[in-house]
Amino acid sequence: MIDRDLAVRLVVAASTRVNDHQEELSRLDSVAGDGDHGVNMATALAEAARRAEHGDQSTAADVMRSAGSAFHETVGGAAGALFGAFFGALAGQLSKAAAPDAAQLVAGMEKGLARVARVGKAEPGHKTMIDALAPAVRDARESMDRGDGLEAVMAAAARAASQGARATAGMRPSAGRARFAPDHSLGTEDPGANTVALVLESWADQLRSEVRV
């Protein structure tokens, strides 16, 4: 079950992980973007973690909703809008069950993906965060349908996201700033896709470590 405290630990884990990789993310963004993606994501997640740890949210859904607001209030930009939308949608699904579990998480990720696609008007293959998020959501759903538990579902999502992020290197962008120089970023991975992978990996690791303990 994803309770309030686990949600807090997930947000903190994501913040730590992205913070550790922020320079790499900014460097990726500097190739055809404006070089701030690592700073944006680290800043928003640090604020999300701060709110989660010091806040008075009483449910996992509240924690995720407040993380979404942190994106919308602290960074803005493309990724701020999109990650904020993702966390907001996730929160909406988590709030549908008193004791949310893998089912609500996967439904939340699906809703989040749909909202990101709607707000950003990008499709798979456009070299954006969607190219990590879409396979992650798909594999998470498959894993859950096979009857896997939360840990395995998240591990499957993280693996797929990571593969998806790697694959963006070969794509030509048609959304986001990078689309203005489609060839410029050939060979370089999309920063937002990498953030998706990092966040999901940090969640998979967190869940794995909790099961082991």
Next chain:
Amino acid sequence: MIDRDLAVRLVVAASTRVNDHQEELSRLDSVAGDGDHGVNMATALAEAARRAEHGDQSTAADVMRSAGSAFHETVGGAAGALFGAFFGALAGQLSKAAAPDAAQLVAGMEKGLARVARVGKAEPGHKTMIDALAPAVRDARESMDRGDGLEAVMAAAARAASQGARATAGMRPSAGRARFAPDHSLGTEDPGANTVALVLESWADQLRSEVRV
């Protein structure tokens, strides 16, 4: 005797010589000044040579006066004012004789030095063009007093100017822009002193070549 045509050849010789060294002169000026001395001097002397070659000056004095105006009209700046003043004073002395020779030239250089010192308010040892001009004038006077002719007098002046210019490397500036960072230019020669040496050397060479032919 310094007739109109010789004066024209002297101005042209100076222009060619300084033009060949203009990058070096600008480089010297860039150490503690604004890096334009070579351009300034080459521009003014090119205009002086143009006027001399195409002008309707009828005497050597007219040629030198028009060279002085070229400095005052085309470049300005510190060296423009000072070299303009020097050529003006030289012209004044040349105009005192129908057939000016070494005596008028040396007197003209003395007047020129005095005027440069008055306008610039600098003294020997201040790391300026005066540190080339003052020894040149002194040795030219000595040479003439020994009974030397025009060629030898100018050779003596050129030698002294050149030594004087070299010696400015060891000086700390107390005039001109360079004075604001007295230590900055230690080890670097003064650009204006080098221009004086180049001009006098070009004149000595010109006179020597004319005697030989």
Next chain:
Amino acid sequence: MSIRTRRFLNDPARAVAEMLEGYVAVHAGIISLRDGMVVRAVPKAEGRVGVVIGNGSGHEPAMIGWVGEGLFDVNVAGPIFSSPGPAAILRGIEAADRGGGVLLLVSSHAGDIMNAELAIDEAEDQGIDGVEMVVLYDDVASAPKDRITERRGGAGLFFVWKMVGAAAERGDSLEECAAVARKVRDRTRSLSAATGTVAHPVSGQPLGDPEDTTLSVGMGVHGEPGDRLGEDVGADEIAGLMIDRLLDDAELPAGAQVGLLLNNAGSLTLMELSVLYRGARAALERRGIEAVRSWMGPYATTLDMAGFSFAICHMDGELLELYDRTARGAGFTMVGR
């Protein structure tokens, strides 16, 4: 050549907040800070349309210098090169409301549009209505003409800001103001050029390759790369080439009257700008186009980018009347004719 990374700041993460404090302190009679937003020191008359814009920072004097009489009511400055989030834009909409509706102007960049749309959704959810949003684009390098709505916002937005601000100030309705915005947008074209790049003040990362000093034409306001030009192209040739491309795209007939903007992207000298302007005027004359109004200087910068952009706006009587009205911002003033 490489780029300057040593900046005169305190904590870079606080640079935008401290900039706003310093900037409003210099211009205390014109603007003030409210809730982190730049607002007019003397609010617009009640019942008029409020004009608000949210945008990334690093483009100063745009847009913080464009709050004032005849210009914007509120500017919501986001982080460097990043649109503010929906919550901040919503606060801006509320602060700009003088009872006559609010026009939210959005420069067409993915992040700006998304955050603005999310803010408008939020406003609707909260029962705030009378909010209209117009997305603005002008940069001919960013998409072909048959996909003109995919173009991004560039320096030509100058003309939209100026004329919409004037329309709102004189009392035009929300629909009229929005119509002015769309009309000016559709008659405006811009194109930029730069050599080298700049470093992001917070991450320290250069935008693009710092060693590449090729002259490129068509780059974006956040350093998005453009096409390369040979090394020895002079100012007249560059200006001519750019003006031709703008005129071709706009399909202006000979005899047309335009407003001409030459925007300094950051560190160009006024000497270079003036020489380029001279080249542009000659290029316009060759095509029989008259520059009836001109503005030259730093307007929408990209930090200290060594670049510039030209924009032309096809004028008519209505637009000239709006252009010539008084405007008093901290970074842009025009004494009405």
Next chain:
Amino acid sequence: MSIRTRRFLNDPARAVAEMLEGYVAVHAGIISLRDGMVVRAVPKAEGRVGVVIGNGSGHEPAMIGWVGEGLFDVNVAGPIFSSPGPAAILRGIEAADRGGGVLLLVSSHAGDIMNAELAIDEAEDQGIDGVEMVVLYDDVASAPKDRITERRGGAGLFFVWKMVGAAAERGDSLEECAAVARKVRDRTRSLSAATGTVAHPVSGQPLGDPEDTTLSVGMGVHGEPGDRLGEDVGADEIAGLMIDRLLDDAELPAGAQVGLLLNNAGSLTLMELSVLYRGARAALERRGIEAVRSWMGPYATTLDMAGFSFAICHMDGELLELYDRTARGAGFTMVGR
């Protein structure tokens, strides 16, 4: 970091002439070109004192942007960083003459003074009289206080230009205008700071060492070197240190009112300037000094130097009255209070 040598010019040797053409074309209602000089489009009333200045180029918008109502009558722009020669200055004096005498303002730099003196000699030789010259200096870094007349001219001349221009415009006599110039000069102090250097557009030579990016305080407007400061000094600390040095030199009592100028030497971002301004205001407050007027922006630049200068002018009633009068130049406008 090194410096930008690729400039947007045609033939660099013609850059100043082409700049003047372009600049007056943008600002046709305010200035025009006569005989290579920038003159007012609408001359000052007959019988008033003409104000003229000759200076090197590369400092734009100073001084070409300061010709206009309430400012200069004529600006004689010399080559880059080089005073014009005596012949040109003399033509400027003649062009500025409206029958009330002419005030020639000279920023204290060796070349400027020499050429001005030669021009005045020439004027006397030609029987032109009623010409007064005032040499201006303000840069505390360039000489100790007991040799104050050896100091060079810096960005603080802003205050002199502004107030002398106002005095001449309202009809003060030649002696009165000269007295204002000396009074403002004696109450003004400036100090500059920069990191890195710039290249001379014509020779391509950098001023000083292009690889040296140390922050230096006290450099001159032509890139003359100053003192070095450590790498990690933040904006507040730099501003505080500079303001303290200005106040110590001026020996202002607590409670004094000053005009505060923050001048962009070229390529500083408005973000950095605003943060520095905020730091300066805090430093003034710590000393009990009130900044009653402020101006921030590019005024006297050194091409695209990444630097700035602070200047303070000790105000009194007379100076405030002059400062607040209307001025309309292409590069500086003030709407009178």
